[in-house]
Amino acid sequence: MSEAREELRAPADGFAHQAVEDAVARERARIARELHDGIATDLAGAISLFKVYMEGRKGQPDQTLKNVFEIMERLLKHVREALTDLRPPPISPDGLLGDLRQQADELARLYGIRVELSSNGTEDLLSAHQREVVAQVVREALTNVRRHSGSSICRVKMAFAARPFLIEVSDEGCGITGGKSGGYGLVGMRERAAGIGGRLEVVSTEDRGTTVFLFGPA
Ligand SMILES: Nc1ncnc2c1ncn2[C@@H]1O[C@H](COP(=O)(O)OP(=O)(O)OP(=O)(O)O)[C@@H](O)[C@H]1O
Ligand SMILES: [Mg+2]
Incomplete structure (x- = not known):
């Protein structure tokens, strides 16, 4: 590749x-x-x-x-x-927000993690490809929150109207500790962000939590 x-x-x-x-x-x-x-x-x-x-x-x-x-x-x-x-599943006819609501329900139901979603503007401001990248990045970020953070709350903020657009996934868990994990999630998110001319940033503080920022193309 x-x-x-x-x-x-x-x-x-x-x-x-x-x-x-x-x-x-x-x-x-x-x-x-x-x-x-x-x-x-x-x-x-x-x-x-x-x-x-x-x-x-x-x-x-x-x-x-x-x-x-x-x-x-x-x-x-x-x-x-x-x-x-x-081969990530394509976004359903419910759109990015619809899919995210479903994932949020599942995280609450199965894992007791409350996911708060907020957005400004509409996802239609993004191209189909950009929406797919957002869906993939948020999905992986939520998986990481569930698997690693120990947080019972997660906030997903989507500023579609901002230039560049900005997506944030934050938790109040243990933060990213330790060195190399051998995982591919964060690497994949970075590559996907770069693929649309955007970038990914991760800010993490021990015992305070982690936030993943996805910036759209400048
Ligand atoms: N929200 C988070 N809270 C705490 N630790 C995290 C969080 N996200 C990632 N990490 C830490 O960063 C490491 C790297 O994450 P990454 O998604 O790249 O790999 P992974 O989840 O371990 O494996 P993979 O995603 O390939 O299945 C994780 O192993 C975990 O230790
Ligand atoms: Mg992961």
């Missing part, structure tokens, strides 16, 4: 940006296809064979095999997550 990007690196005018974005999207789709048709399909096949075997052993399978089975299940879960990330 970085090769695709490198190849198309050109002055940051709208056309060049669009060409880079299209090339990156095609490459992501190709990787998603390969992951899906190769690893995911074979893993799912192996897991279902294992299930048949374990049922045959009436819940008394060999412990080593059981461990292998668990590793494979975990692997499949990770591959599926990677696929979701590579």
